[in-house]
Amino acid sequence: MRDKIKKSARKTVVSFLNVLPIIFGMLLLTSLVVALFPEQLETGLFGKNNVIDAWIGATLGGIAAGHPLVSYVLGGELLHSGVSLYAVTALIVSWVTVGVAQLPAEVLMLGKRFAIYRNLLCYLSAIAIALLTVFTLHLIG
């Protein structure tokens, strides 16, 4: 049991040390972007159409790389900066379900057809989940 605790603690510390600089970096970048483009974030790239917002979010999340924790921090800060919940939800869902960077590994391990269809399905479902989640939240009130 002691060995198991040691192993688990080591794994957690390594994970922490890998993620911490990325979180710090993302928070620094987010702070700078918000300071640079406060109005553009609210009225520029996002906010024209819910489906397009979700599509942009899903695309960014699908090609982004990093620990899922980073997507929550980034998504949360983007939301506070005025980016729509549709875009943010699609971003955090596709961040953890779609993986362009992992595609070669998935193809090699699980097969080309499986990997491509699965990622495509995940990409589309990220948009659907974003729309449904916000719709449900409106229903709940």
Add this chain to the structure above:
Amino acid sequence: MRDKQKTGRSIGKGSWLFLVLVLFFYGLVALLDVGLVIKAMNSFTRLLDKVLPVLLIVFILIFVVNLLLEPALVKKYLGHRSGLTGWLAALIGGVLSTGPVYPWYVLLKDLREKGMKTSLAAVFLYSRAVKLPLLPMLIHYFGITYTLVLLGYLILFSIFSGIAMEQIEYRQESLD
């Protein structure tokens, strides 16, 4: 559901390099507009105050999950099983699985060679989107209602993805 993390368990240089590059970028911006950097740093400090306590909780939870769950346990319940038990095992296994996705690809490859259904592999990978140890951070930023609604849809869509992948496989086999 794939976490885009490193494959190994060693501390990666990439993440630290990323931080160094961001700091370098800050340096460049400071040369052009110091006021902007001060404004951004103030915002960063406020964000850090909010995020750090939640991060601590998250890593305690990650430690607990690492301690309790091993790939061998998932393999035991996913092996040759199908039916409702297999679906449930794939769903729960995916939710509880932690760490980089690559070792799980290896496990799924092994299981598929032993007869695991395509649908179960898809469900397992999709349900990894539900990150139990990270829930405090999600709740912190988006609230409990949003978190519950999102988790509900993630679970629902992980099942849909399994059904869809099974259908795609079935149609493809019919064509071949």
